[in-house]
Amino acid sequence: MPEHRRKGRSRELINRATGEVHELWEPDEEEKRRSNYQLGGRHGQFSFARILDMLAKDSGITGDDFRVFWYCAIMTYDKGGATASEAAKYLGLSPQAARRMAKKLCENRIFLVEEVIGRTKRYKASPHIVSSLSGAEQAALAAAYHLPTMPGRSGAASKGRQNATSKPVPGARRSAGADQRAVPPQAEPADDVRDSGRPRARRRANGG
Secondary structure, rough: OOOOOEEEEEEEEEEOOOOOOEEEEOOOHHHHHHHOOOOOOOOOOEEEHHHHHHHOOOOOOOHHHHHHHHHHHHHHHHHHOOOOHHHHHHHOHHHHHHHHHHHHHHHHHEEEEEEEEEEEEEEEEOOOEEEEOHHHHHHHOOOOEEEOOOOOOOOOOOOOOOOOOOOOOOOOOOOOOOOOOOOOOOOOOOHHHOOOOOOOOHHHHHHO
């Protein structure tokens, strides 16, 4: 078997307190630049639990809803979001159908309204579901927004609910057209991660 050799150089560091010698490996510049991921372009993170919630048969999310979601989610990190018309053109849907789907996703805080220009809304995905930020940045941004809900389950959001908290969080932008009647965002307990659409009391009764 040929021996696998690392490219680069090593140097020794001495712990003056103990006298121990530690090797510090420094890869060469080519190895530093090479990504460990083979994903073919920019990539980010997503919540397995929330995506599975959206895929569940009782979620109320259709296949085309899911396609519109992922298009706008990717555009969130390419250019800050996308309009329903842009999604419709890319996905081969009618503009009316795409607007209806985006509205449903927004009512359940799966989408947030990033910008409003006249009658046109630019949507972005909830930071509770997808992100390409660092952990600290994602946590700060997610703290500004309510948890998403599933339209097909009890406890789903009603029309006119506010997407963002009235108290600004550094690095987070408020959704446009927010309604002041909504309560501030809740903290995210562990059981909400497992199933964000089921009422908490019923989750606990079922052992969740």
